[in-house]
Amino acid sequence: MIALLIRDLRLAVRAGGGFGLGLAFFLLVAVIVPLGVGPEPATLAKISPGILWVGALLSCLLSLDRIFALDFEDGSLDLLATSPMPLEGVVTVKALAHWLVTGLPLVLVAPVLGLLLNLPGAGYAWLLASLALGTPALSVIGAFGAALTVGLKRGGLLMSLLVLPLYLPTLIFGAEVVRRGAQGLAVGTPLALLAGITAGSLALLPFAAAAAIRVNLR
Amino acid sequence: MMPELGKYAVVVGAAYAASIVLILALVALSVWRAGVVKRALRDVEERMEKQRG
Amino acid sequence: MSIWEYANPKRFMQTSGVLLPWVTAAALVCLIAGLIWGFFLTPDADKFGSTVKIIYLHVPAAMMAISAWMMMLVASLIWIIRRHHVSALSAKAAAPVGLTFTLIGLVTGAIWGEPMWGTWWAWDPRLTSFLILALFYLGYIALWQAVEDPDTAADLTSVLCIVGSVFAFLSRYAVLFWNQGLHQGASLSVDQAEHVADVYSNPLYVCIAGFILLFVSLVLLRTRTEIRARRMQALLARERLA
Amino acid sequence: MELRITNLAVARAGVPVLEGVSFALRPGQALVLRGPNGIGKTTLLRTVAGLQPALAGDIAVAAESVAYAAHADGVKATLTVTENLAFWAAAYGSGGVAAAMAAMDLASLADRRAGNLSAGQRRRLGLARLLVTGRPIWVMDEPTISLDAASVQLFAGVVRAHLADGGAALIATHIDLGLEAGVLDLTGHKAKPPAAGGRVGTFDEAFG
Numbered sequence: 119m120i121a122l123l124i125r126d127l128r129l130a131v132r133a134g135g136g137f138g139l140g141l142a143f144f145l146l147v148a149v150i151v152p153l154g155v156g157p158e159p160a161t162l163a164k165i166s167p168g169i170l171w172v173g174a175l176l177s178c179l180l181s182l183d184r185i186f187a188l189d190f191e192d193g194s195l196d197l198l199a200t201s202p203m204p205l206e207g208v209v210t211v212k213a214l215a216h217w218l219v220t221g222l223p224l225v226l227v228a229p230v231l232g233l234l235l236n237l238p239g240a241g242y243a244w245l246l247a248s249l250a251l252g253t254p255a256l257s258v259i260g261a262f263g264a265a266l267t268v269g270l271k272r273g274g275l276l277m278s279l280l281v282l283p284l285y286l287p288t289l290i291f292g293a294e295v296v297r298r299g300a301q302g303l304a305v306g307t308p309l310a311l312l313a314g315i316t317a318g319s320l321a322l323l324p325f326a327a328a329a330a331i332r333v334n335l336r
Numbered sequence: 337m338m339p340e341l342g343k344y345a346v347v348v349g350a351a352y353a354a355s356i357v358l359i360l361a362l363v364a365l366s367v368w369r370a371g372v373v374k375r376a377l378r379d380v381e382e383r384m385e386k387q388r389g
Numbered sequence: 390m391s392i393w394e395y396a397n398p399k400r401f402m403q404t405s406g407v408l409l410p411w412v413t414a415a416a417l418v419c420l421i422a423g424l425i426w427g428f429f430l431t432p433d434a435d436k437f438g439s440t441v442k443i444i445y446l447h448v449p450a451a452m453m454a455i456s457a458w459m460m461m462l463v464a465s466l467i468w469i470i471r472r473h474h475v476s477a478l479s480a481k482a483a484a485p486v487g488l489t490f491t492l493i494g495l496v497t498g499a500i501w502g503e504p505m506w507g508t509w510w511a512w513d514p515r516l517t518s519f520l521i522l523a524l525f526y527l528g529y530i531a532l533w534q535a536v537e538d539p540d541t542a543a544d545l546t547s548v549l550c551i552v553g554s555v556f557a558f559l560s561r562y563a564v565l566f567w568n569q570g571l572h573q574g575a576s577l578s579v580d581q582a583e584h585v586a587d588v589y590s591n592p593l594y595v596c597i598a599g600f601i602l603l604f605v606s607l608v609l610l611r612t613r614t615e616i617r618a619r620r621m622q623a624l625l626a627r628e629r630l631a
Numbered sequence: 632m633e634l635r636i637t638n639l640a641v642a643r644a645g646v647p648v649l650e651g652v653s654f655a656l657r658p659g660q661a662l663v664l665r666g667p668n669g670i671g672k673t674t675l676l677r678t679v680a681g682l683q684p685a686l687a688g689d690i691a692v693a694a695e696s697v698a699y700a701a702h703a704d705g706v707k708a709t710l711t712v713t714e715n716l717a718f719w720a721a722a723y724g725s726g727g728v729a730a731a732m733a734a735m736d737l738a739s740l741a742d743r744r745a746g747n748l749s750a751g752q753r754r755r756l757g758l759a760r761l762l763v764t765g766r767p768i769w770v771m772d773e774p775t776i777s778l779d780a781a782s783v784q785l786f787a788g789v790v791r792a793h794l795a796d797g798g799a800a801l802i803a804t805h806i807d808l809g810l811e812a813g814v815l816d817l818t819g820h821k822a823k824p825p826a827a828g829g830r831v832g833t834f835d836e837a838f839g
Contacts, residue, residue: 120721121717121718121721121722122718122722124718125707125710125714125718128709128710128714129707129709129710132709132710189705191703192703192704192705192706192707192708193701193702193703193704193705194705194707196677196682196699196701196703196705197699197701197705197719197760198722199681199682200680200681200682200697200698200699201719201722201723201764202695202722202723202724203722262552266532266545266548266549267532267535270535270536271535272535273535276531276532276535279524279527279528279531280528280531280532280549282524283521283524283525283528283553283556283557283560284552284553284556286521286556286560286563286564287556287559287560287563290560290563290564290566290567291563291566294566294567307566308566311563311566315559323552326548326551326552329544329548330544330545330548333541333544333545333548334541334545335682335683336541336682336683336684342439344439344440344504345439347440347443347500347501347503347504348439348440348442348443350500351443351446351447351496351497351500351501352424352428352442352443352446354493354496354497354500355446355450355493355496355497358489358492358493358496359489359493359603361489362485362486362489362607363607365485366607366610366611366614367610369611369614370610370611370613370614373614373617373618373621374614374617376621377617377618377620377621380621380624380625381624384624384628388826397833398833398834399836474833474834537644538644538645539645540645616834619834620834622834623645623646623832623834623835626644626645626646627646627824627835
């Protein structure tokens with residue numbers, strides 16, 4: 119399993135691995151929004167929690183459909199399926215690799231972009247906490263979507279349509295944590311629900327994703 | 337016979353019209369597709385029968 | 390005569406062939422009776438004025454939108470557990486019907502809301518959760534279209550339906566959490582205080598029956614079409630192979 | 632470490648392609664599958680490898696004993712030859728990367744990126760993976776594509792050595808590898824349509 123993780127990280131970092139794609143997109147969103155909405159600090163402050171979360175979510179989505187497609191195209195997925203590693207484990211490791219390559223950098227960069235969007239001071243800690251808790255769910259739900267559409271023509275577009283509705287609970291609770299945190303309100307409930315969804319997804323979705331891959335390899 | 341709808345006549349009318357249009361569209365589409373597929377299946381089955389017969 | 394008898398498409402086609410005309414007739418009767426009764430013979434409500442008449446479309450459609458997804462969930466489970474071809478195809482057949490009912494619920498809700506809330510669209514929790522349900526339906530239908538092999542498509546869509554149901558349920562409460570809501574209480578709720586007056590609820594029951602029968606007849610019709618299409622696909626595939 | 636197939640029927644895209652296939656593969660034996668294109672060789676191999684369920688019949692084989700090599704050799708272009716093999720060795724929990732590279736004459740290319748290899752060299756890397764799996768039963772689908780004559784002999788030698796120390800090989804190929812192997816021609820096992828007494832699928836009978 120560790121070997122697969124190392125291989126995937128190496129593949130992502132090497133040329134053409136798309137390491138910086140998610141980050142660049144996130145930066146783009148954070149730059150475009152003020153240009154579109156206007157520099158008015160008050161409005162920016164109000165919408166910054168939501169925009170940061172939507173930006174992080176879309177950046178995750180952007181880099182997810184390649185997670186199985188590359189291995190499917192060069193035949194590695196068939197070989198992984200016949201290897202001693204259980205497919206559920208392979209899915210979890212791939213989701214983890216995607217999180218390390220895309221999710222984690224988003225979490226670290228988000229506060230900097232928070233400055234661009236004039237996020238209120240109290241919000242930064244909660245932004246970090248909610249993204250750290252939420253992005254693993256985005257990765258594993260996205261891995262499920264990628265598993266469903268591996269091998270399909272135009273799978274990437276379809277995957278976004280399938281995965282977006284599944285992202286909504288995480289998005290709503292995540293943005294809510296930051297919004298309440300920024301206003302100094304109690305964040306207990308949304309944080310707990312966010313963590314609950316992530317825990318549930320991490321525990322159950324790899325099984326659904328592995329089943330979907332087995333069906334697609336048939 | 338027409339009930340007195342008052343100032344909301346437009347609203348109620350629009351809601352009923354929209355809903356009925358959506359339902360009729362769905363029914364029409366379903367019935368049309370049922371016919372197309374039924375005919376196509378009959379043609380394929382006849383062709384099969386001729387080949388094997 | 391357990392439902393496993395109906396795994397065989399031949400028997401399902403025979404039985405549904407007999408049932409379809411009756412169910413369609415019953416649906417028409419109930420719908421027309423219910424809507425006429427509700428539209429013409431009910432007085433204006435105090436707060437809503439004549440817009441209360443929209444209840445006879447909005448509530449049944451909204452109920453059916455959710456019931457349709459539940460039916461698809463059960464059908465998907467039956468497919469995954471017993472490889473029951475007809476149930477997978479009935480789920481595929483029910484999806485567009487469910488989507489249409491969701492859209493009707495949304496459109497009537499938005500139109501009805503306009504005079505009350507002063508805007509065409511309010512991000513009210515129930516309307517928003519129906520918007521999300523519509524997204525789930527779209528994804529489900531799109532996945533069926535995207536996969537060529539029918540068995541693979543049935544498997545993938547079943548997994549999506551099961552996982553989607555959990556997240557649809559989560560979204561329902563996430564949206565409630567996210568916005569306090571302008572929507573009125575449950576029209577047909579158990580506690581009497583909230584329950585809408587009898588003069589309104591009787592036609593409502595008839596309309597609901599009408600919508601349920603309409604749903605059943607449409608799903609039967611579309612499932613028969615899906616089975617025929619599937620048989621044609623099998624014949625052509627075999628012909629290509631011979 | 633025996634592979635026994637009894638009365639196997641397999642389908643491709645829901646349509647039965649082969650039925651009534653039976654054979655046994657004891658240690659030290661090789662079996663070559665012959666048959667025209669599209670008869671179902673690949674489908675049969677994928678079923679034996681466990682990638683897809685069989686329509687009927689039984690596959691009796693010890694768990695974790697089959698190594699599968701498909702048309703596509705699953706080589707990562709941005710990884711070097713050694714990294715590719717090291718990954719598969721770790722995945723199968725066995726060593727022997729150097730030995731595998733030596734056997735398939737890849738030692739000189741150890742540090743070259745797989746993307747810069749020729750088709751033949753890439754194919755040899757894909758086959759070297761089999762050596763690294765440490766699995767007794769090799770299931771191979773057209774292994775000698777894009778291999779030149781010398782490489783084919785090299786690969787035949789590797790298979791012969793594998794058979795010598797108790798391995799088994801099931802190969803779908805048109806090229807004579809010069810192995811003393813049984814031959815199973817699949818044309819006799821083509822699936823008959825329902826009208827001619829074949830399997831009747833759920834959607835095969837008319838509704839009348």
